[in-house]
Amino acid sequence: MISHKNDKPFVCSYCDSKFRRKEHLKGHMFTHTGEKPFTCVECGSKFSRRENLKVHAHSHTGDKPFQCSQCGLRFRYRASLNRHLVTHSGDKPYKCNACPSAFTRMQSLKKHLLSHTNEKPWSCSFCDAKFKDKNGLGRHLLIHTGLKKYQCPQCEAKFQQGSQLKRHMTTHTGHKLFECPVCKAKFTRNGSLKKHLQSHGSTKVI
Incomplete structure (x- = not known):
């Protein structure tokens, strides 16, 4: 029996984190050693924690165990459900310090802040072009790679x-x-x- 005076007796020798159970300490140690003993049988991906492997497995099975109590939508990951829930509550806890804008997600706020700073942290590895967000960089990279991933079904x-x-x-x-x-x-x-507009004496598309 573990004493209440020392309810976390298992201590990490790397960072002094404490745990109630020995197996929890063992799992934590993998974050320091880099060991990934849990392997996905479907694709070979490796994980340091069994819980992460279980979450990953949903990407193969299609299971969506997390359900919204408000509308019934289901999600593969708890984090996805949590992001969805704010659409019902209307809460926007992430507020911009430079203007009245507020957002439901921290990532959305970070992207918005770039509109105030003009910072472009995403750089092209082929040329000197820079972009405010990852999506902009992704669209630009197609110029260099020539990848055409959208195929017509007809x-x-x-x-x-x-x-x-x-x-x-x-x-x-x-x-x-x-x-x-x-x-x-x-x-x-x-x-x-544009060709038609020439008949009106204009080439400008409004």
Whole structure:
């Protein structure tokens, strides 16, 4: 029996963290040694804690054990559920010190703060271009890599960006997304609209 005077008798020799049970200390030690004894049988990924392996396993099974009590939506990870819950509460605890803006997530606040500082921490490894966020860098990198991961389900066409695929799909669906601001004529392609505008004496798309 563990005495109440010393309810965490197992002490880490690296950082002095204390634990109630020996197996908890053993699991903690892996964070210092770098050892990852828990291996995913599906993909070979390794983890230092059994709990992390269990969470990872959901990515293979499709299980979503965490359910929102408000709307019934289910999530693979507890962290995802916690982020979702703020959509019901309306709480925005992360406030900007430079303006009245407030956010539900710390990551959103960090991204917003760049609009005040003009800082661009994401740098391209191929050229000198810099970006405020990871998404901007990702879109830019396609220029260098030539990767086209968005494929049309109707034909063999491939595109670098989802927006390009969306525009291409209009050639199959017949949807006309581009409207002339002068006569309201509609076109499936932006280039066709620009050509049409010349008949009005303009090449500017509003």
